[in-house]
Amino acid sequence: MWTTFLVVLKMNLRSRSALFWLIVFPLVLATMFNGVLGQIDQGYDIKPMSMAVVEDANWHRAVGADAFVESLAGKKSSSDATTGSHEGTATGLNQRLIDITTVASTTEARHRLADDGVQGYLNADGDGRLRMTLSSDTADSAGDSASSDVNATVTIAALHGAIELYNRTDAITRETIEEHPNAAASARFWRSVGDAADLTKETALTNFRPDAIARYYYALLGMACLMAMSYAVAAVTFAQANLSALGIRRTVAPLGRARQLLAGFLASWLCSGTSLLIALAYIRYGCGVLLGGREPAAVLAVAVASFMSCAFGTMIGAIPKLSHGAKIGLTSAIPCVLSLFSGLYGSFAMELSDWIARHEPVLAFINPAQQVTNLFYDILYYDSYRPFAATCARLLVMSVAFLAVGVILLRRQRYEHL
Structure with missing residues (x-):
């Protein structure tokens, strides 16, 4: 199991496309936000x-x-x-x-x-x-x-x-x-x-002074989190005999499928969490978007969000009769669509996100990108950690649901020949 963990970890680190979309792309987009929107709060x-x-x-x-x-x-x-x-x-x-x-x-x-x-x-x-x-x-x-x-x-x-x-x-x-x-x-x-x-006295209604552009960075973290699904998708796909030669060898290996998938999941969780921590550190220290002194809670938020992302990726990777390329395409399309409703694409998207939260809260509740974004809202703007804990609980419930569906799909897969 440890060997499988190291193999999946090396495979993820050698994937140039994953390194670009999960590390370089969030840093470039955050830099663009900082350059284009960095002076908004001075207004x-x-x-x-x-x-x-x-x-x-x-x-x-x-x-x-x-x-x-x-x-x-x-x-x-x-x-x-x-x-x-x-x-x-x-x-x-x-x-x-x-x-x-x-x-x-x-x-x-x-x-x-x-x-x-x-x-x-x-x-x-x-x-x-x-x-x-x-x-x-x-x-x-x-x-x-x-x-x-x-x-x-x-x-x-x-x-x-x-x-x-x-x-x-x-x-x-x-x-x-x-x-x-x-x-x-x-x-x-x-x-x-x-x-x-x-x-007339100034009264603080939030834990920290609101930043006019912070929500764009939080929405970016939500998108980057969902794109990290590609790590788990690759780990599951390369364990399936009908999708890769590596999957054939793993199928006949003495190590059971459950342990192989667990090792792949843990390696993917480590990679996705690390990529999100890099993006968070750059946003915090490179772009100067403060977290109100709650950096440890932000690290916990990254751990919970990346766990949900890997669970989501496990479910997508377990979809039968779908090629690896199609599954990787889903890991890009799904974050792009869901990020629209979490406010990533400018003021119109922010207004749409606010409208959904007020009038259709169920849609915001089931949107993983919105829930990841809310994690950082809860850290920054609430005096109590209760809203943060509630959002973490929602993401963990999503993770359990995704993993349950993924396990069901994987258990039903059988091969007539290798």
């Missing part, structure tokens, strides 16, 4: 916009406007504010939203806007409320997903929220002072106004 970052500040008479009457804008520009933290009614109502973040250019009038700000000197301007009206005006190009880029300025929407939304917070705080403060004049002399009142920004 969700906040980058400062060039803004003119109209410091006219209305602006000087707006109490706390200077401190507010300085906070937006990163020149002054909201926690450093000690005077004024709105100095603590900036963003509550250590994030620079704007680059300031000071102008004396709205007319001058519009001239700078027309000359593309700034992307917008801030001014105050007669009631002390702040207003933001954007150039037409900036507004268009914020609404165009294909625009090169992919950060405009995020930054404008952050600015809009900060300005709305300032204006609401201004209105509430003025109304409170009008109804309760003594509040203006209370330090506790001004501290409560300054703490308004702390009413």
Whole structure:
């Protein structure tokens, strides 16, 4: 049995096509993902916009406007504010939203806007409320997903929220002072106004910060896992007397068929697991797709996924009256088709995968590629390991079913002559 294990292992390592499709191809595709999609997540970052500040008479009457804008520009933290009614109502973040250019009038700000000197301007009206005006190009880029300025929407939304917070705080403060004049002399009142920004806090809903392109890499691992079926298919095929000369010799060998198949299965499991670990290591360390500090769980996921892949390959390899080439073709066609429904082929495939998961969960449940992909979702995004364990259990159930079918098919095969 040990000799058979080594023979199958050497056979797998000498297969150039298997080495290409199971090691080289995932690395090349991951490199393409990293080059083409590697900057997508930066589209969700906040980058400062060039803004003119109209410091006219209305602006000087707006109490706390200077401190507010300085906070937006990163020149002054909201926690450093000690005077004024709105100095603590900036963003509550250590994030620079704007680059300031000071102008004396709205007319001058519009001239700078027309000359593309700034992307917008801030001014105050007669009631002390702040207003933001954007150039037409900036507004268009914020609404165009294909625009090169992919950060405009995020930054404008952050600015809009900060300005709305300032204006609401201004209105509430003025109304409170009008109804309760003594509040203006209370330090506790001004501290409560300054703490308004702390009413909104960042909360982590997942175990790790979501990566916009991580799902493409997970879908790639699902496809690579299923393509690793070719190892088990070859191990089973070369043990069948009607498909190869090696199968004839193995049939008349003293070692029983069960031990031969077990040795071939273990060698295939080792090869497929190693190829997936190489792809996972490259994705993690070469492409920088983090796993939230759960690398040991990812290794376990690879072991479970490769076991399922070998069980699937055993079932395909046991199909009677089908040539070795046809079976190898299935190991390429099946992963390509199933990966469509796990989201590998771009945004449309991702939307299709999400739709299936929401409306037809049974189809996602029986899709091995989707379940392998879910293994890494569960590791990265859930605080508990329970979803990960449930997905592992589903893959093991699939493995048992595949092996049962494969054993039944192999036991029914008989040869009239060798």
